[in-house]
Structure formats: C-alpha cells, structure tokens
Amino acid sequence: MTDASTGSVTAPRRAASAQNTPRSAWPALWALVIGFFMILVDTTIVSVANPAIKAALDPDTNNLDNVVWVTSAYLLAYAVPLLITGRLGDRFGPKNIYLVGLAIFTLASLGCGLSPTLGALIAFRAVQGIGAALMTPQTMAVITRTFPPNQRGAAMGLWGATSGVAMLVGPLAGGLLVDGFGWEWIFFVNLPVGVIGFVLAWILVPRLEKHPHRFDLVGVVLSAVALFLIVFGLQEAQTYDWGVIWGPVTVWGLILVGIAVLGLFIWQQFRTKSEPLVPMALFRDRNFSVANLGIAAVGFTVTSMSLPLMFFIQLARGLTPTESALLLVPMAVAAGVLSPIAGRWIDRTDPRVLLVPGLLLVAGSLVLYSVFMNLDTPIWAFLIPSLIMGIGNAGMWGPLATTATRNLSPRQAGAGAGIYNTTRTIGSVLGSAAIAAFMQARLEANLPGAGDGGFEAGQLPDVVAGPFATAMAQTILLPAAVMLVGVVAVLFLRRPTPSTAAWEAPVRTE
Template identity: 60%
Template sequence: MAHPSSPSLAVTEEKDPWPALFALCLGFFMILVDSTIVSVATPAIIEDLQADVNAVVWVTSAYLLAYAVPVLITGRLGDRFGPKRLYLLGLTVFTLASLWCGLTDSIEGLILARVVQGLGAAMITPQTMAIITRIFPAQRRGQAMALWGATAGVATLVGPILGGVLVGALGWEWIFFINIPVGMVGFALAWRLVPHLPTNAHSFDWWGVALSGGGMFLLVFGIQEAHQYDWGTITGPVTVWRLIVTGVVVLVIFVLWQARNRREPLVPLSLFADRNFSLANVAISAMGFAITALAIPLMLYAQLVRGLSPTRSALLLVPMALVTILLARQVGKLTDRVHPRLLTGIGFIAVITSLTWLSSQMTPDSAVWQILLPMTLLGVGNAFVWAPNSATATRNLPLHQAGAGSGVYNATRQLGAVLGSAAIALLIDARLGAEGVRFSPGQAPAGGGALPDAVLAPFSQAMATSMLLPPAVLVVGLLAVLCFERPRHVGYAVRPPL
C-alpha cells in the first residue's frame, strides 16, 4: 500500500527520469569499482601491511560477502522506507568506511573496514535497480537498464585500471580516499535529482537473513581457507569439508524456509517462475565469478612475472575498458530491439574466447600486444553481456516486486563474485604447489620488480592455468542465456531463429 504522504508514481513519471538515472549510476559505479580495485594493489598491500596473499584476498572477499548477504533485505527496506532514503544512507556509510580503509595500518583493520564498506554498498545497489524500474515506463526501461548494466560492466573493468594509477602515483591508500569526493558529489546529485517514491509496508524475513548469511559465509570461508591447510593431515581437511558441507546444508535449509514462509520471504520463489529472470540470475552469477577471478592472476602475472609497475599493469586493461565503453550505447539501443539470446550469446562467446586466448599468452616473454588483443575482445564480450542481461532480468517483473527482484539479482551477482574470489585464491595456491613454486609473492622486490629468474616460468604457468577457471564457469552462463525467451511487451526489429 502506498504511503499517503508520498508523491504519486504518476507525478514522477511526468518528469524526465534520465538525470536521476545518471545520479544513481555515479554511486553505483563507485561501489562496483571497489569490487575489483584491490586486485592491482595486492603486492603493495602485502608489502606495506606485512600480510600474505590469502589475507589480502580477504580484503576483497570480505567486501563482497558483506555486500552480497544484506542486499536481499535492503531491497525490501527500500520499498518500506523509500529507495532514495536507503540510497543516501548507504552512500554515507560507504564513503565514511572508505576513509576508514585508507587510514588503517593493519590488515585486520582493513578487512573490518571493508566489511562496513560492503554494508553501505548493499544499501545502495538494489535501490538503483528498483528506482529505474519505477520511474521509467516499460517501453523505455530497456535502454535505462542497459545503461545500468553497462555501468556495472565498465566499473568492474575500470577498478584495476584506476587502482593501478593511484597505487603507482600516490600509494594503495588512495584507492579508498578517492571515494570520498566522489561520494560527496554523488550524495548531492542524488539528493537533488532522485525523486521520492511511494513506500509499501513489508514484513522482514530475519530468519532468511540469518540462514542466507550464515550459509554463504561458511561456504566462502571453507573454500578460501582450504589451501591454508595440509590436505594430507586429518584436522585440516575435516575442518574445511565440514565448513563447506555445513554451508551448503544451511543454504538448502534457507531455500526450504523460503518455500514454507507464507508471509513475505526474503527471496520470493515466485520470481523464478519468470524464465528470463531465473536464467539471467544464473548468467550474471557466472559473470560476477569470472570478472572477479580473472583480475587476481592477471595482476600477479603482470607485476611479478613481467615486472610491471601497478600503473603499467593496469594499462593492460585499458583496451578492454575502452571497447566496453564505446559499445555500451550501441548495445543499449539494440536491447529493446534484438532478441536477448543473440546479444548475450555473442557476449558470452566473446568473453570465453578472450580468456582462453589470454591464458595461452601468459608467458614470461610474451609481447605486450599479445596480451592486449584478447583484452580487447574481452571488452566486446562485456558490452554484450552486462546491459542486455540486466534488462532481460527485470523486464517481465511486476512493479511491486521491483525491490525484491533487484535484491535477488544483485545478490546472485555478488555471490558469484565472492565465490570467484575464494575459488581463484584456492586454485592459484594449488597450481603454485603443482609447479613446485615455493617463493611467496610477499617476498617480491618492492616497486613492481619481478620474481627471481628461476621461478618465472613455473609461476607464469600457474597463473595461466588459473586463468582457465573463469571461462570454464562462463560456459554455464552461456548455456543459460541461450535459453532466454522473448520478453513480454517488446517488439523486436530482429527476431533470430534461436
């Protein structure tokens, strides 16, 4: 039921919604940049805070986990108290936590600050998607969601680039300090341009929050910490497998609880009755996994094998980001006209091909252009996945489920990213062991120097093999998008016979 003091939805639809969308995308861009920005700073943080690789990976995993768990409930909180209010509160929390991150002098403090950052991000994300769904009419929503999806794609790519420049010029702390002026500008723009929308009464599924959060934490912690134990002992593997199995069991209980909850479940399973919504969630979780996972081995390869500085390492990603940005508008226009199977299918095939190609080029003596070519193709694939998939996910959902739908979609994307971060850490450690590399990356020379010559080839091979994990997972996403059906209320200029 709409709140009596809230402005009517009809009034907001009479205004031009695009300025509000641009204001929302600024904050959304900032929080997603922070999902990947730490990857390029990994060697610098290891050296400065005297940490190991696993601890620094937790700097990213803690953020992603704190982002993913509450995002299911914050979508409902936006429906109840107003999406604009939750967005502004989240932006404030995120900005202040960024200051904390930059000022901390211990790895434990940095991880804790990143948890608070993730909570702020969880308040922001579902509000952006829900507001777009409510202020844009159905016939224009595809282009709006395309811009939102393109923002997500570009942000995850820009993170390592921006991080490399800031780490090289000012120090790793500035990957967090940069958020402070951006957050202040984003707050001012959202305060002025984003409309207040009607609110709805909701009951909150706190049992669902506890089960989903506990299950995801146990699963991710078990996967990421597995390589810290000696798998030949009894205590290590038993502990790890108990964590992983318990996490899976708790998540199964969560799903069963959602099915039995007759009031207002955290994840309305009726959302998944829409075929495109279900498939889009599978696809975006695979994409979140891949984008998060690929950055870590690539940055370690660039800095510790090739001896590139953080700034020069980040420049390897520039072709990818530029191509994604240049294609974003054209793909956005196609989103309302072309069957989503065609667009997203092209995108996934391009991303899978580019990462497999990139893996084959990650050798100690590859020329730079041999790395840049697959990165360019990766940019093409990103442009064709993020925007069309986001638009397809929400197009058929009724307005009263906008908050819940956006929360679920963003939670699955973040869950994929969390698992990607944990799984790639496990695989890198396993491959280094298989290649006989005993040299710790934390012992690498400062300032972007390479590893000793004796370990360059095996370390490079370990990173190249690890890079094959993301395309393997993306095959699942490709199979999902090839099953998309034609969204309702949309007439396509092109109808492929897929």
C-alpha cells in the first residue's frame, strides 16, 4: 500500500510536508508497533496453547479456572499499573518508559518458557503484564503527541491493523509452535522480537518534551485493591460455589468489598485537588467517556470469546492447535486489510458510521459461532463467523481509539492513554474472570460432576463431547451480550469538529 494509513516509505514525507506532521512520526510509530504487536501476539498465542498448558502443568483436574489464571494474572498485572504508567511516560518520557517495559516483558517471556510449574508460569505472566503496562500507553501517547487530530485516524488505522495481523500471526504461530516444539516456545519466540523492537525503538522514537506530574499513590493503592478483590472474587466464584473461601470470607463478600473500595477510589479522585490518578475533567468530553465504555465492552468480548471457542474446537472437535488457528485466518486478514481503510474514513466522518455496524457484526458473529458449536457443523463453516468478526474488528479498534484521543492535549496524552488502556484492560480482566465462572457453571449444568475427571485434547467421546459443546455454545453468548452493550454506548457519540481539537507540534528534546 502507498497511502498514509499504512505508514509506507512515501507516506511520512507527504504527511510531514503537507500536514506539519514531524518527519519522525511514522517511523517512530512503526517501531512502537513492534512491541504492541508482540503484546497482542502473546495474548492470542496463549489462548491457543491453553489446552496444551493445562495438559502439561495441570493434568489432574477438570477445574478450568486454574489454567485461566495464566491469562488472568497477566491481565490483572497489566491493568493495575496502567493509570500511573501513562503518567510515567509524561514525566520521564514515553521513549524511556517504553524501553524499560519492553525489556521487562522480554525477560519475563524467558521466565515463562522455563517455568516448571503452573504457579511459576502464572507468576512470570504477571511480570509480563507489568512490562506490557509500561509499554502500551506510550504507543497511544506518541500518536497523540506527534500526529495532529485530522491524521490520528490514519495512525490509529495502523494500530488497528496491527491487532488484525496479530490475530493471524498469534494463533498460527502458537499452533505451529505448540504442535512442533511444545508450549514453552510460544514464550521463547518473544526473545528475538523483543531485541529487534528494543533496537528500533532506541533509534527511531524521538525523545519528546517531558511534563512534570505528581503521583497519586493513594489512588494507585485503592484502584489496585478494588480491582484485585473484584477479579479474584469472580475468578474463584465457581471453585467455591459462590460460598466461603476461607474463614468468614465469602466470594460475594470479596466482590462487594471490592465494589465499595472502587467507590471510595472514585470519591477520592474527585476530592484530590493536585493531580488525581484519573483526571475527571477528561470525562467532560463526551466522546472520551463513551469511547471508554465502548473499549471496556470490546476488551471483555475479545478476551472472553477465545476460551470457549478454542476449548470447543480442540476438545469437542479434536482439532490440533494449528488447525484451530487456521479457522481464524479470515478474521485476521479482514481486520488487517480493512483497518487502514477505516482509519482514513474516521478522520472525516461521524465515528458511529463505523462503530455501530462494526460492533454489531462482532456480536452477530459470536451468535453465529454459538449456533455452529455442535458436533454436526462442518468445520469449514466456522470460517464464516471468522470473516464476519474480522470485518467488524476493522470498524472497532482504530475508530474507538481515534475518537477517545482526538481532543487530548499533549499534557493530557499520557493520562488519557493510561485511562483508555486501563478501561480496555479492566474489561479484559473482567471478561477473563467472568467467562471462567460462566464456563464452569455451564459445564456443571450440562455435565454434572464434570470436575471429577480430566479432559484431554481431542479425546472426548461423543457422549461427553455433545454436552461439552453445548456448554461452550452457551458460554460464548456472554461476550455477545456484552458487545451489544457496547453498541448502545457508542450511539451516544458525537461527530467531532476541528475546533474541538487541541494540538500543537511536539517539542523534541534531542
């Protein structure tokens, strides 16, 4: 491709001369996208490898909550620091914080691959999450600070296309690596990518002007406690039958205390006069607020849908991880090709024109998956909802991010990116926790006593595979319902006007 949305060799020059975009903007974005790509690939690889990880490190139980913590620990450690890591980028420079995060993520990947137990793997996944939390806000902050508002859609189109390509590369690479070398290699593959990404970011990403900030440590503690209590309660709910966890502590007690602490955190943010962790003034912009609601629904849906789908494909239908990943090719190709086009459109149209049909297509594809998830549907038929979901994804990721960041000033870039990514990741954490509880509940309903034995990939007899498939089909309707909530939210967006965009050319310090 040769247009600006793809970040081609000629596009940055045209953008720099015609639109006053710094000449370094596109090369810097490409360098940052490598790390963002690695984060996304790592998530999708793990979803494909979950059955193999469970068979290798937790083979003796049918409790799916155990292996789900491989994802949930990562997402929880990812979500909690995001609010402050965006501010760290403002304070110490997005380039510096990004490089630190990339180094942590890459080294933690080595630890994941060498983990001898499920507990060790979960611990290193949490460290990976911290590294990802340091990296992610910096990508969006650089886009906000180096691209003027009328070009952010093109930049976010590349950001959205990255997620589409990751959807393809992650599952395919995961399937090939798990089948050929073992689950450990889904983490070892991050090592060369991390080194290359570090070198390119060191060379290409400019050192932008720093903005001093005070850090709201009370807010950090309150938000961390609230998130942990809520997510842990949801994650372990089915294990403890929504009852007592230990002593007087119950699942509902943890969740209610977490909600109360979350309310205290919000109250504290309104009361903080200097610099709250979450600047509530940002939410006066309706599009920023609504885009955050939309991305929470997207995070919930994208994270939660993969678990029942992959367990159905591999356990009920007996496909290998590689074969399972091939069913996602239409989704990845459609998202990767269409996202840059959507990025160009969002710069000059009402965001609802793309977001409403995009989210509806994703919800519809999940319903279609549910209809197809039985033992009689031909395997090729699963390519249809995959394609529909890919088309929907193109109208979802980039347009939401562009809408959220369009009116942010350079000083607000880190805080805004931190809030947006926190909201997305909170949605993902809740999705991971809720889908585990709901999946286990559906399994118990369709297979009473399912926790007494072990599931082995590709070896479920028909008498078990049928009810198992029914349970997975019912489970995938949960993310479909949450996506419809996102559709309702984006209906309240406004079409942005050029006069609302506050932007000034970035100041480089090198």
